[in-house]
Amino acid sequence: MKFWVGVTDNSWFGFLASRGLDEANFWQPSALPPFVNAPVGMPFLFKLKRPRNHIAGGGFFVAYSTLPVDLAWEIFGEKNGAASIDDLRSMLEPLSSTRSRQDEIGCTVLANPVFLNEGDWIANPHGWSGNIVRGKMYESSALDGAAIWDRIRDRLWGSELATDLSDIASQPSVEEPRNKYGEPILVRPRLGQASFRVLVTNAYKRRCAITGETTLIALEAAHIVPYSKDGSHDVRNGLLLRADFHRLFDVGLVSVTPDLKIRVSPRIRETWFNGKIYYRLDNQPLSVLPDRTDLQPDRDRLGWHFANRFQA
Numbered sequence: 361m362k363f364w365v366g367v368t369d370n371s372w373f374g375f376l377a378s379r380g381l382d383e384a385n386f387w388q389p390s391a392l393p394p395f396v397n398a399p400v401g402m403p404f405l406f407k408l409k410r411p412r413n414h415i416a417g418g419g420f421f422v423a424y425s426t427l428p429v430d431l432a433w434e435i436f437g438e439k440n441g442a443a444s445i446d447d448l449r450s451m452l453e454p455l456s457s458t459r460s461r462q463d464e465i466g467c468t469v470l471a472n473p474v475f476l477n478e479g480d481w482i483a484n485p486h487g488w489s490g491n492i493v494r495g496k497m498y499e500s501s502a503l504d505g506a507a508i509w510d511r512i513r514d515r516l517w518g519s520e521l522a523t524d525l526s527d528i529a530s531q532p533s534v535e536e537p538r539n540k541y542g543e544p545i546l547v548r549p550r551l552g553q554a555s556f557r558v559l560v561t562n563a564y565k566r567r568c569a570i571t572g573e574t575t576l577i578a579l580e581a582a583h584i585v586p587y588s589k590d591g592s593h594d595v596r597n598g599l600l601l602r603a604d605f606h607r608l609f610d611v612g613l614v615s616v617t618p619d620l621k622i623r624v625s626p627r628i629r630e631t632w633f634n635g636k637i638y639y640r641l642d643n644q645p646l647s648v649l650p651d652r653t654d655l656q657p658d659r660d661r662l663g664w665h666f667a668n669r670f671q672a
Contacts, residue, residue, distance in 0.1 A: 363403035363509065364395060365415065365485065366468075366495035370408050371451070372441035373416060377475035383552040384419060385436040386468040389455040391426040393466060394494050398424075401549055404470055405512065407485065407495070414481035415508065418516050419470035420549035423558045426464040431577055436467075436554050469558050471549030474516045482511050556593035557581040563650040564600035569657075570614075570622055572647040573602045580606045584616075584661040596658040600648075614638070615670035618659040620646050625671040 366386060376384055386404070388394070398421050405418040427435065429452065433445040442448040452465070487504030488496065498505035551559070560581035567574050582601045587593065599616065601609060608614040613625045624642040628635035650656050 361403075361500045362398075362497055363405060363500060363505070364398070364421070364495055364497055365405045365407045365488070365508070366394060367493060368406040368408050368416075369441070369451075370412060373406055373408060373475065375441045375443070376439075376473065377417070379438060381439050382472065382550070383422075383436070383439050383554050384470045384473045385432065385440045385554070386419075386470055387432065387440060388466040388468075388494070389452055391464050391466050393424045394468060395497060403516075404468070405508075405516075406475075407488070408481075412481075414483050415485055415512060416478075416481045417473065417475040418512070419473035422469040422471050422549060422551065422555045423562060424469070425467050425558050425562060427467050428464055428577065432465060432467055435557050439554055467558070469555050471551060471555055476515060480515050482508065482515075551593035553587075553593060556583075556595075556598060559595050560598040560600050563595050563598075563652075563655040564648050565651075567600065567648040568602040568605065569599045569616075569646050569648050570605050570641060571602055578603050582606045582609050584657060584665050586610075594658075595650075595655050597661055599657060608638070609665075612665075612669035612671045615666045616646065616657070616662050617666050618663045620649070620657075620662075622646065623666070623670060623672075627671045 368386075372386075400420075400422055402421040403418055404421050405415050408414050408416050429449065430445070432440060433448055440448050442451060485504075486507040487498070498508060500506055500509040549555075557580070561576075561579065566576055566579065568579055573579065579600055580603055582599045582605075584597050584599060585592075599609070605614055608628075609616075613628055615623045615625075617623060622641050622644050624635070624638045628638060
């Protein structure tokens with residue numbers, strides 16, 4: 361099994377360690393991903409910068425995306441490791457003096473982060489070089505990787521690594537052949553709201569499922585079955601929708617049938633005497649679907665929404 365050890369900002373670590381959040385955005389000023397095609401659930405360890413130089417925690421990789429700073433704050437909030445968007449920008453400024461509000465940053469989404477007490481940190485990890493800037497991929501079956509993994513595994517996750525299969529993340533945003541990354545780990549991370557949004561955004565190629573709109577700041581991930589009604593943060597329980605369609609979908613003025621047809625409720629016309637821009641889409645097929653069939657919306661969940669939410 362492969363795992364990543366990422367060079368981690370000390371203030372980012374300290375802020376999140378005090379919050380106990382279920383997700384984290386391991387951001388970087390560059391839009392260049394730290395690695396490519398990693399499977400959901402790959403362990404990602406935090407290697408603190410000088411003067412600490414210890415492995416001090418970790419989480420599970422969920423997805424990678426590039427996002428404008430403002431949108432990264434909207435999606436992750438304090439999960440960015442900052443108390444406010446101004447604090448986040450202050451952290452970014454020394455790293456790029458020419459950065460604008462809309463410049464994109466690289467966002468590595470991590471689930472179930474764990475931040476160890478200092479007494480459990482691991483110093484001088486095997487195979488680590490002082491000139492590593494971003495991180496290093498290790499193999500748990502190799503000498504250096506095994507030396508780290510054997511020491512950190514139980515400290516971070518204990519028996520949970522082998523037994524916690526709740527809220528299965530069955531929708532990786534990317535897929536990698538097993539012979540490159542090795543056998544998958546047994547745990548699958550519990551997805552949070554931020555992970556859900558990024559995974560759905562990636563699955564729909566940053567386009568609204570109904571309109572095809574590509575203005576990223578206007579797109580939102582909608583739950584088909586609401587999370588409050590036992591809906592999960594599962595890509596197949598999601599649709600990427602323009603913000604106005606998201607609101608209409610949530611209140612049942614728009615729905616999608618199990619055969620992937622858009623339906624627009626007559627209540628819009630009856631209540632507001634308008635809605636022409638919406639009615640032209642009535643009974644039309646969805647504009648965008650994920651390329652992978654295992655990421656496409658679940659037909660049973662669509663049926664639930666149409667039967668229980670749509671104002672026919």
